[in-house]
Amino acid sequence: MPAEFIRILIGLVAVAISVGLIGLVMVWVERKVAGHIQRRPGPYEVGPSGLLQPLADALKLVGKQLFMPDKADPILFWLAPVLSFLPVLLLFLPLPLGDGLYALDVNLGLLLILAFSGLAVLSLLLGGWASNNKYGLLGAARAVAQSVAYEIPLLLSVLAVSFVAGSLNLAEVVKGQGTWPWNWNIMTQPLAFLIYMVSALGETNRAPFDLPEAESELTAGFHTEYSGMGFGLFFLAEYANMVVVCAVATALFLGGWNGPVLPGPVWFVLKVSLLMLLMVFFRWTYPRVRFDQLLNINWKWLMPLAVLNLLATSFFVKLAQFTEVRW
């Protein structure tokens, strides 16, 4: 038992550090990609090609005065950013970086991730509600409607994969896939992968589904009133959530740590980074959808498709079991 405890502790520390680092790197990557897509250099002044710019920004954020609007609910207001960030640390624990390289070996790892990522929307709601600001409230309302809607196809598409793999343990799912791309689950479940990626964008409030923050409509949506590290925590949580959804996608669909030549963890990180880069590219390519479009995409397309996909998958799984028994 103590050994398990120490493992989790080490895992948590490693996760906390890497989340901070990922946040810094992702801010830099995002700004650089945005700059280059718009044919400007992006940050380049602080450090070699602007690498230290996010660090400077982070220091600035830490140094800023924490400010709470008049008549805001003080407890909920300060609880929200903490609540958005803390569960994120937990989400990283069951992610299998390599064979045996995870902090927490739970056979319901996938369920753990899905359950605790659901907490994120609560923090957005609290933050928007407590800040006594109409933009915040609108952002919160949007966040709830959006996250609740997009969680369903996300779950359904994940479920399809775990039907095939016969496990909710991420490591098991990864082990069920082979070394080469054509052995990965994306080959048997391409539709589920598409649905998953779209819903993941919706879940993490990334453009083109960034309606809860929609800077051109709601100034900053639910975190309008947050300054300093209050905003910083929301920000970090957003990037950490991005990493989690990309890591889960990698484990479920892209073969996890499986890959030729290079060691497993390298492959895992590589695939996750590629997916993240893709998400960043999405943000700077697609315009934000309107809210009715957002819900239409979900209820009229993703949901039915996910349900159909799940039904077809379970049918074939059952068929396979049948024929195996008969064999």
Add this chain to the structure above:
Amino acid sequence: MNAIKEAIKTVSDLWSLMVGLRVTGKYFLEPQRTVRYPWKAVSNIGTFKGHLELVGGGQKDPFKPRCISCGMCALACPSHCITVVKKKAPKPTPEEEKALAEAKANGEKTKDKAPKDPEKFVYDYSLCSLCGTCIENCPAGALSFTGNVYMAGYSRNDFLFDLVVKLRDSQAPAPAEPAAVPAETSEA
């Protein structure tokens, strides 16, 4: 039937998402257009306009303005940044006065002795939009733009000049004008 058609169209429209990604991908790889300004300037900086100046060469003196104080520029300027003050005729000496009176008595036409070049040519750079209308309207070709695009100052008054004084002072060893192109070396 219509619903199916619509659904098919929606799916085929998804292709446009790929097109979008290709466009941004292309832009991502293309060279940047931004010129990193304090360290590099655009190559055609010479064609940029700075504030106005009076062209010298009036009365064969390169440091006297060619301007004839007609005021067309002030009239034409949409931003009212020019004020031309004419020179008053110098007070005639007693001999001149006498000669003038004689000429008048003889019924000769007297010449206005006031010099044509302006006493003051006040120009407010902070209002000027560098449109060039004044230059176009000057009958004497007495105005032009400088290439001094890096002007900066601490107060509004730093942008209020008397161009006559400026022209006159330019014969003295010029007070160090800011370099037209910043040095390539960085200070950071």
